[in-house]
Amino acid sequence: MTEKTQKIRAVINRAGGPIDRPDSLIDAEIPTPAAPIGRDLLVEVRAVSVNPVDVKVRASGNRARKDRILGWNASGTVLAAGDEATLFRPGDEVFYAGSLDRAGSYASQQLVDERIVGAKPANLTHAEAAALPLTAITAWEALFDKLHLTAETAGTLLVLGAAGGVGSILIQLAKALTGVTIIATASRPESRAWVEQLGADVVVDHTDLDVARSILKAAPGGVDFVFTAQSKGRIPLFTKVVRPFGQIVGIDDERDLDFYALKDKAISWHWEFMFARPRHGWNLEAQHDLLTRVSKLIDAGRIRTTLAQTFAPLNATSLREAHALVETGHVAGKVVVAEDA
Known part of the structure; x- marks a missing residue:
């Protein structure tokens, strides 16, 4: 008898068009990501922020109707690290934007290359930190x-x-x-x-x-x-x-x-296109370095989070509300969806 596949929670996008389409954002269970290898980290996602790029990709045509996980801003905790990882270890709190070419952050767990990850500012909550990376x-x-x-x-x-x-x-x-x-x-x-x-x-x-x-x-x-x-x-x-x-x-x-x-x-x-480095593998650690500096500036009180509004919990309903708000184009600062309010 085979062992039952472990599942995680995710919000998937199946179709383009308006946010009120039933299959624009859907709660789902998906297989747990594979154990990280190389310089990857497996992160437990605690909060994400919704960017114009999220809205753009979701609304664009998804002709193949393949389930895809959006999300390019996250804050969370490292669950496991690949055998070549040197910057982070399990238990570390991190924040990052990720890559367009991999599954996004609208999931309870995500794999991400540590070279584009920064240490979460100690003075911020996960919601406050998730507003920042991208x-x-x-x-x-x-x-x-x-x-x-x-x-x-x-x-x-x-x-x-x-x-x-x-x-x-x-x-x-x-x-x-x-x-x-x-x-x-x-x-x-x-x-x-x-x-x-x-x-x-x-x-x-x-x-x-x-x-x-x-x-x-x-x-x-x-x-x-x-x-x-x-x-x-x-x-x-x-x-x-x-x-x-x-x-x-x-x-x-x-x-x-x-x-x-x-x-x-x-x-x-x-x-300027911040996804150029991860998409082309160009000097990835530059993003780790700059996120590290941003984190230190936050903790020193020299800059602050740009969080404007938070929805909770991290599910399709909350993400729909966040997408609808971002689509108005009248938000000052960032809209975040977090596991905890």
């Missing part, structure tokens, strides 16, 4: 790998979509680790208040028809650096407000951008 990695790589900002860097940084998940941690990192003046865009009163609390020096309304004038009032010679999560239709704005030889880093998926319009000022454009 956005912190994105913001860190944008600021320091793409724009090459340092502690000595001055000038001005324009942050579009500042109240979003990435903008919320990027403002804090720029304030803590550089000397730039931060000009943030936000339109709703609660969004403006949020980015001011996080450290924005100037806040302008990106829906203002003359937003360029407001930006140039704060940076008369033009801004030195731009972070944008809202690139569509913004090239004319950038040509007005970015100084010659300025730099822009974008993270959204807008395909039809007139980059040639930037040539007259020799403005540089960078793409």
Whole structure:
């Protein structure tokens, strides 16, 4: 008689389209992941956060209708470590974003490469920690790998979509680790208040028809650096407000951008995609290192979690509510789903 296969809880996605489709997110039991080998960790997931990428992948066509586990942000406890793992051991509390090419974090257990994992900030709950990894990695790589900002860097940084998940941690990192003046865009009163609390020096309304004038009032010679999560239709704005030889880093998926319009000022454009390292196996430990630094900054009180709202427990109902909220596009900070409220 064969031994009964061990099962874990998971929330699976079977079809694209609206969140209210019955098979968009479903509670299920799936086989327990295999014992970790190499540098993998088996993590007991305690909390996840829902990102725009979760919504995008879920809503996209799933023509094969194969069950897939979404989720690219988690905080939890290491249950087991592979034979080559050196950074973590069972019992360690960790946080991470994971990889697009592996099963995600909407499950009670997940396998993840330790080289893209950080030690959870000791001062945070799992829910507070789960809000951070994907956005912190994105913001860190944008600021320091793409724009090459340092502690000595001055000038001005324009942050579009500042109240979003990435903008919320990027403002804090720029304030803590550089000397730039931060000009943030936000339109709703609660969004403006949020980015001011996080450290924005100037806040302008990106829906203002003359937003360029407001930006140039704060940076008369033009801004030195731009972070944008809202690139569509913004090239004319950038040509007005970015100084010659300025730099822009974008993270959204807008395909039809007139980059040639930037040539007259020799403005540089960078793409940031935090999944590039795990997808291509490129210098994976850089993500471990930066998450370690973020964790230390949190514990030192220099930056804080961007958690805005928590749903519980970690099941399909809670994840549906979180997806619906993220889809509105009106959330300041991050939405988290945790095992415990």
